[in-house]
Amino acid sequence: MAFAACMAIPLFMTIYIDKNRLAEFGIPILIALVWGLWLSRGKNPYRGRLTMREGTALIGVGFSVICLLGTLPYYLAGYPFIDSLFESVSGFTTTGASALGYLFLVPEELLLWRSLSQWLGGLGVVLIFLTLILQVGQHATRLFTGELHGESAERIMPRIVEAIHAIVGFYFTATAGITVCLFLAGMPAFEAVNYAMCIISTGGFTMSNSGIGGYHSPLINTLVFIFMFMSGSNYLLCYKAYHEGPKVLWRDSEYKSYVAMILIFGFLVSFNLWWNNVYYSWRNILHAFFQVAAFASTTGMAVDYYNAWPEFSKYCLLLLMFVGGCSGSTAGGIKVSRITILLKDTWEELKRTIHPKMISSIKMSGVSVPTPMIDSISRFFFTYIVLFFVSSCLFALFTDFSLFASIGAAASCLASVGAAFEQFADVGVYKSLSTSTKCVALITMILGRLEIYSIFVLFFSGFWDQEAGKFKYK
Amino acid sequence: MNYKLVAFLLGKLCMTLAGALCIPLLLSFAYGESCWWAFVLSIVLSLVIGKGLDIYGEADAKDTMTFREGVAVTAGTWVLLTWLGGQPFYFAGVLDQVSSFFESISGFTTTGSTTIASLASCPKSILFWRAFTHWMGGIGIVVWFIALLPNLSGSIVHAYNAEVTGAVDDRVLPRIRETTIALVRIYIVFTVVETALLMFAGMNLFDASTHSFSTIGTGGFSNYDDSVVHFHSVPIEGIITLFMLISGGNFALYYAVWRKGLGELWKDTEFKTFWAIVAVTTALITLNLFFKSDISMWESFRYSMFTVASIISTTGFANSDFDLWPTFSKLILIMLMFVGSCAGSTAGGIKVSRICVLWRTSVAEIKHVLHPNVVANVNINGEPLPDGIVTAILRFFFLFMALFALLVLLVAMTGLTATDAISAVACTIGNVGPGFGVIGPTQTFAPLHPFAKLVLCVSMLLGRLELFTLMIMLRPEFWRGTRKW
Numbered sequence: 001m002a003f004a005a006c007m008a009i010p011l012f013m014t015i016y017i018d019k020n021r022l023a024e025f026g027i028p029i030l031i032a033l034v035w036g037l038w039l040s041r042g043k044n045p046y047r048g049r050l051t052m053r054e055g056t057a058l059i060g061v062g063f064s065v066i067c068l069l070g071t072l073p074y075y076l077a078g079y080p081f082i083d084s085l086f087e088s089v090s091g092f093t094t095t096g097a098s099a100l101g102y103l104f105l106v107p108e109e110l111l112l113w114r115s116l117s118q119w120l121g122g123l124g125v126v127l128i129f130l131t132l133i134l135q136v137g138q139h140a141t142r143l144f145t146g147e148l149h150g151e152s153a154e155r156i157m158p159r160i161v162e163a164i165h166a167i168v169g170f171y172f173t174a175t176a177g178i179t180v181c182l183f184l185a186g187m188p189a190f191e192a193v194n195y196a197m198c199i200i201s202t203g204g205f206t207m208s209n210s211g212i213g214g215y216h217s218p219l220i221n222t223l224v225f226i227f228m229f230m231s232g233s234n235y236l237l238c239y240k241a242y243h244e245g246p247k248v249l250w251r252d253s254e255y256k257s258y259v260a261m262i263l264i265f266g267f268l269v270s271f272n273l274w275w276n277n278v279y280y281s282w283r284n285i286l287h288a289f290f291q292v293a294a295f296a297s298t299t300g301m302a303v304d305y306y307n308a309w310p311e312f313s314k315y316c317l318l319l320l321m322f323v324g325g326c327s328g329s330t331a332g333g334i335k336v337s338r339i340t341i342l343l344k345d346t347w348e349e350l351k352r353t354i355h356p357k358m359i360s361s362i363k364m365s366g367v368s369v370p371t372p373m374i375d376s377i378s379r380f381f382f383t384y385i386v387l388f389f390v391s392s393c394l395f396a397l398f399t400d401f402s403l404f405a406s407i408g409a410a411a412s413c414l415a416s417v418g419a420a421f422e423q424f425a426d427v428g429v430y431k432s433l434s435t436s437t438k439c440v441a442l443i444t445m446i447l448g449r450l451e452i453y454s455i456f457v458l459f460f461s462g463f464w465d466q467e468a469g470k471f472k473y474k
Numbered sequence: 475m476n477y478k479l480v481a482f483l484l485g486k487l488c489m490t491l492a493g494a495l496c497i498p499l500l501l502s503f504a505y506g507e508s509c510w511w512a513f514v515l516s517i518v519l520s521l522v523i524g525k526g527l528d529i530y531g532e533a534d535a536k537d538t539m540t541f542r543e544g545v546a547v548t549a550g551t552w553v554l555l556t557w558l559g560g561q562p563f564y565f566a567g568v569l570d571q572v573s574s575f576f577e578s579i580s581g582f583t584t585t586g587s588t589t590i591a592s593l594a595s596c597p598k599s600i601l602f603w604r605a606f607t608h609w610m611g612g613i614g615i616v617v618w619f620i621a622l623l624p625n626l627s628g629s630i631v632h633a634y635n636a637e638v639t640g641a642v643d644d645r646v647l648p649r650i651r652e653t654t655i656a657l658v659r660i661y662i663v664f665t666v667v668e669t670a671l672l673m674f675a676g677m678n679l680f681d682a683s684t685h686s687f688s689t690i691g692t693g694g695f696s697n698y699d700d701s702v703v704h705f706h707s708v709p710i711e712g713i714i715t716l717f718m719l720i721s722g723g724n725f726a727l728y729y730a731v732w733r734k735g736l737g738e739l740w741k742d743t744e745f746k747t748f749w750a751i752v753a754v755t756t757a758l759i760t761l762n763l764f765f766k767s768d769i770s771m772w773e774s775f776r777y778s779m780f781t782v783a784s785i786i787s788t789t790g791f792a793n794s795d796f797d798l799w800p801t802f803s804k805l806i807l808i809m810l811m812f813v814g815s816c817a818g819s820t821a822g823g824i825k826v827s828r829i830c831v832l833w834r835t836s837v838a839e840i841k842h843v844l845h846p847n848v849v850a851n852v853n854i855n856g857e858p859l860p861d862g863i864v865t866a867i868l869r870f871f872f873l874f875m876a877l878f879a880l881l882v883l884l885v886a887m888t889g890l891t892a893t894d895a896i897s898a899v900a901c902t903i904g905n906v907g908p909g910f911g912v913i914g915p916t917q918t919f920a921p922l923h924p925f926a927k928l929v930l931c932v933s934m935l936l937g938r939l940e941l942f943t944l945m946i947m948l949r950p951e952f953w954r955g956t957r958k959w
Contacts, residue, residue: 312883315892319879342872349869350946354542371865378868379839382832385875389809396801397762403801403808403910404893 091117093449096204096300096418099430115194122201122330166239202330204300209427213303225290232297232325253364254337266292269313295320298332300418307425321411332416391444398437414448480546482531488524492517502599509597512565572924581607583938586694586790586907591920604695605684612691612820620654665690668717675709689717692821694790694907701792715783722787722815744827756782759803766800785810788821790907797914811904822905822937888923902930903937
């Protein structure tokens with residue numbers, strides 16, 4: 001229902017621009033409304049008691065339905081079904097890969113719908129993140145919200161509601177803020193709104209094939225860099241920093257790693273560009289940091305034709321795709337917090353090898369992380385790498401592009417970046433690829449976005465079994 | 475840390491190496507080659523360093539070796555002995571100092587990446603020494619030491635543990651010497667059988683023995699620039715394929731088969747998985763080659779079978795230029811470089827047993843997400859694995875990938891393309907040998923920047939000693955005085 005309302009925005013715009021296109025948004029809105037009303041007739045006997053499987057089903061099925069409905073505007077505008085589906089999934093997963101080809105041929109209301117789908121997708125992802133916190137339980141909540149001392153389970157729930165308010169509030173405010181800043185920096189109002197929605201959701205759809213680089217404005221580039229950096233960090237933390245001062249940021253281990261990562265890779269790439277005389281003076285640094293933030297926050301916008309950069313820089317960008325942004329943001333990838341925990345614990349494991357009887361644990365933001373949690377993060381890491389390999393193989397099989405292009409595309413779709421290397425560096429490249437390639441990309445994007453497990457369990461034999469696994473939480 | 479004990483053992487090992495160097499020395503006399511003095515110089519150098527360490531070091535009967543000394547001996551052995559083992563290449567004028575170190579590490583770690591641009595102009599004794607380093611390194615330098623020097627074997631258990639590959643610790647320590655001797659015996663039997671078969675298929679004694687050394691050690695040095703393509707012989711390729719796959723199996727398992735019968739093979743999860751991976755990837759690559767290039771089904775099968783065996787056993791022989799294959803096949807090969815063979819084999823890589831555990835524990839995780847109250851165990855060989863081992867394997871995998879990413883970053887700094895850098899590190903950390911692009915099967919590592927060569931040396935050592943042995947030396951606790959926890 002909320003979805004139908006959102007779709008009404010481009011509808012009004014369509015009416016304003018061109019009355020003949022009414023049907024493109026009218027029909028999907030009708031379907032969404034009718035279907036939504038029909039579903040909500042059913043009574044909810046288990047109010048407040050969601051089992052694990054129902055929660056997962058909600059995310060998985062809900063996401064698929066939204067993607068399918070989001071497909072209709074493109075389809076009705078005359079694009080092939082697979083391209084429309086691709087664009088819709090790429091939007092809602094906040095990936096930003098495009099199958100529409102030349103963007104100047106795309107009507108404006110569709111461009112707005114694209115951006116809006118990313119914005120909605122981003123909002124959905126942060127909300128899913130909070131739901132996951134609920135699932136993992138108390139300890140994780142403390143870990144991610146930075147609360148240091150133990151609290152009983154009853155007190156967690158109000159905090160989560162508060163957190164949801166905070167995050168949604170931040171999301172709206174930030175979108176408005178970015179729009180104003182970009183507008184003041186000289187971007188046309190319509191494009192500023194669209195870019196704001198694509199940046200805050202770390203989506204990365206652009207309004208033209210040349211993207212942000214097309215404005216040739218260092219001011220806009222710098223602003224977008226700052227906003228991408230912000231979008232890749234934990235929103236809850238940003239909200240807290242806004243209320244309690246920036247000290248909160250430096251108490252957070254994940255944020256520190258995130259900043260360190262951007263700085264280190266930013267300087268590595270700057271140095272590499274400068275060494276190879278790619279740009280003139282300070283542009284090396286600006287472009288390097290822009291691109292590093294674009295890949296680390298999994299936005300995937302391009303400041304220039306980075307595919308022509310030296311190979312070392314491209315490899316750095318590839319690595320950043322794997323790490324991704326902070327947890328609690330709309331960014332994809334493995335997430336900085338997970339990588340930090342794994343690095344810290346591996347370093348600790350070496351100590352444990354020397355002194356096998358010693359019991360030691362690692363801390364994130366002053367809270368010690370339990371071993372089972374680190375183990376499940378390691379399993380996530382392994383699953384991620386396996387999926388990456390399978391997806392790269394399929395990309396290679398269906399496209400016959402080079403090795404680097406294939407692994408880049410797989411990493412990019414899995415981390416919801418959108419941009420990749422060689423053939424995949426061009427905006428809208430997917431239009432020219434085969435249907436099977438598009439399907440591989442689609443599935444990879446969805447798997448990466450929903451953090452893999454919530455989708456995988458759908459296909460697991462025990463999932464649909466009613467009797468097994470009755471687990472309730474408050 | 476008991477430095478004197480470490481020095482004492484290292485000194486003994488250096489002198490053992492001097493003994494091993496006598497074999498190519500005799501060979502160079504037999505062939506009447508002028509490079510004999512290169513071996514003499516290396517022997518003298520090994521003896522001088524060995525004696526020096528021997529004079530500094532001392533071993534009391536009451537000195538027991540702890541874990542840290544074991545690690546230090548193993549790491550020291552693999553750095554010092556490989557450096558000494560590379561000196562013949564340098565003295566004979568074949569390679570410069572960095573390249574000869576690379577060549578020797580590549581030999582002892584059974585990688586098989588070569589920096590010798592033209593093998594045709596190499597003296598035969600040098601070629602023999604290259605293959606012989608594979609054979610010594612394959613089963614492990616410390617293993618030879620235990621088998622050959624009986625009086626020290628009790629104290630060297632920890633060094634042995636630091637060197638032997640694999641995650642699941644099922645070695646019977648009091649019987650370490652008997653086990654080791656049995657392993658060495660199996661190792662020698664395999665080598666002799668393969669040499670005989672290769673001679674039967676038409677090779678001369680020299681080629682047959684060096685190729686057997688390379689195969690059983692899963693190294694991959696060949697006497698010819700075009701590797702096994704040189705022979706244009708299907709029987710030879712078949713024999714080598716078979717022995718590469720055998721060498722990819724667990725030698726301790728073969729010992730069990732020898733004692734208890736063939737039934738042991740089918741009880742072993744890792745062995746079955748290994749063969750399943752070989753079958754599936756061979757089928758995939760065969761089909762990919764058949765449909766994407768204009769060669770017959772039989773040729774596709776012949777090339778893919780040999781290459782899969784060569785890559786998964788981390789040998790690195792080539793019977794075709796797999797750098798020209800479709801990207802899909804290349805990605806599968808890269809995956810095989812990471813997977814490697816069975817624990818307790820002479821091969822490198824992450825090892826099939828670890829991949830098995832990782833796979834099963836990840837599937838169990840999905841079950842756990844679904845049913846939070848279910849406790850899902852990981853079973854290997856029908857028995858549940860303790861949590862501690864699963865944790866260690868999970869950390870190992872992350873460390874492997876993290877180090878891989880870091881090493882690629884360092885190699886890419888020297889100006890290699892990203893693909894070449896990725897394949898260079900993948901094939902050295904997995905101890906495979908040739909990669910793609912500038913270091914493809916028809917190319918050598920000679921044109922690389924010296925810094926890249928040194929990084930790849932580290933990569934090969936990390937791969938051979940399974941990361942932790944070298945990595946724990948980075949911890950400050952390692953170097954501090956003995957403290958019991």
